Every structure is written in structure tokens, then in C-alpha cells.
Amino acid sequence: LDRRLPPGRVPFLTEEQQQEIRQLVLTTTPVDAGWGIAPSWNTRILQSYIQHTYGVSMSREGIRKLLHRLRLSWTRPTYKLVKGDAKRQVAFQKELEFIKKKLITENAMLFYVDETHVRAYQALRTTWAEVGNQKQVPSYGHHDHVSIFGAVDVQQGDVFFHRASSANAETFLDFLRLLKEKYTHRFLVLVLDNARIHHAKMVQAFLDGEEGDAFHFIFLPPYSPQLNPIERLWKWLKDEVIANVFHKDQNDIAQSITRFEQYILQHPDEVLRRIGCTA
Incomplete structure (x- = not known):
């Protein structure tokens, strides 16, 4: 032919x-x-x-x-803050590596800390559906949310969550006290961003007092969320647990967060893999 x-x-x-x-x-x-x-x-x-x-x-x-x-894939882009100082970010990473090595011989734990808001009206994510029949996720159209404070140990994959109705200096102090209670007799080194609540007067007073002796804060360079591995933990939660699910109220959101928390506590190796760290 x-x-x-x-x-x-x-x-x-x-x-x-x-x-x-x-x-x-x-x-x-x-x-x-x-x-x-x-x-x-x-x-x-x-x-x-x-x-x-x-x-x-x-x-x-x-x-x-x-x-x-050609080794290309169809992926969702992410934002990169243009105000970030690349030199400061590199210097920070080198300093932190030195601190990690030093901690091995001390009674200390290194945690990355952050807070986030999980909303009932979360952004939808791509999923499989019948051709010509777009999947619909029920919604009341309201903006109920649950705030979470989190800390992740990038050495062992241990995670600690504290849920709150809002994220402010008072609830941040509640989180610090609970973290200290869980890790009694340990020195807690926390890496965190420059959010206003982390610099609040009442937080500084706490650190200057007897309770604050258990903590040392290391602040990330400005506009550098990519240096905080816990951001990837939040993405995991929102993309694979919260998105595309009908949450009728705050209690429903809290239940989904609890299921996620129970799962990650049982799978520290997966936590380390997801946040880009190794045991």
C-alpha cells in the first residue's frame, strides 16, 4: 500500500x-x-x-x-515573593545547618513553626469526573474557618498542632505553653516568620520571663516562606484533605484536621518526605 x-x-x-x-x-x-x-x-x-x-x-x-x-509536566505554578533577599536566605540556611549540627549534642529540639487558616470555602482542586459532567462540591457559600498553629521537627518528622478560633498573640502563647508541656525538660528552638503576633509585646514578655527560658526564636529572612518546610505541610492538608470536600461548619473542618493530624502522627517518614527533609 x-x-x-x-x-x-x-x-x-x-x-x-x-x-x-x-x-x-x-x-x-x-x-x-x-x-x-x-x-x-x-x-x-x-x-x-x-x-x-x-x-x-x-x-x-x-x-x-x-x-x-521532553521532561515537562502540567503543574500548577506557585508564587515567589520578589522582595525576598537571596543573599540573606542563603546565609540563613548556612547558619541553620550549623545550629542543627550543634543541637545533636544538646538537650534541644528544632521546630519550624507557623500558623494557617483552614476555610470551609477552600479553593477547589483538579479531580476525575465523567466527561461532560463537572463534579460539584456542595457549599453554603460562607467562610467558616479554623486557625491552626503547627510545629514540625524536621529531624524526626514529629508534628504538633493547636487549633484555635483565631490566630493572635494570646492564642500563640497558648500554643507555646502546650508545646512546652508536651516536650517537658527540653530546650525548644523555633524557626518562624516575622508575623506581627510573633513579635507582640506579650510574647516578648513571655520569652523574657521564667516560662520563656525553654525557648529560643530564630526568625526567617523577610519574604522567605519557601524556607519554612511547614508550609508544605499546610499545602498537603489543604490540597488532599480539605479541598473538594463539603464542610458544613467549623466542627466539620476540625474533624478533617483531626483525621489529618492522626495520620501524620503515625507516619513521620511520610511527613519528612512531604516537607522535603530526610530522617
């Missing part, structure tokens, strides 16, 4: 053209290339671009497979 392609059609992209596509996706947007107004490339836009630029007709599924072969 004669399997020749129709005149004018090129059967595939050359290796050089494939690398050009890879760089196009990684370093430009369709706007940059003068190819529409979309903020990022997808298979539909690439299909048109490839046909016009190289004279190659490819299916969207073929383009998807090509991108995978």
Missing part, C-alpha cells in the same frame, strides 16, 4: 525543533511569542503554533506525549 503523506505535510518534528518547543514552553508565554493573549502554553495553542511554524500537523495527545518525553 502507498502510505505516503499528503503533499506539504511534514511527518514529525526534528530533534532541534523539539528542543525549541521545550525552550518555548519553559521561557516564554504565548503573549511573548505574539501568539494570542493566553498567559501560558497548552496543547491547543501549541498545536496551532507548531502547524504554523514548522508545517507539522500534530494531535493534542501527540503534543502531550512529546512534552512528557
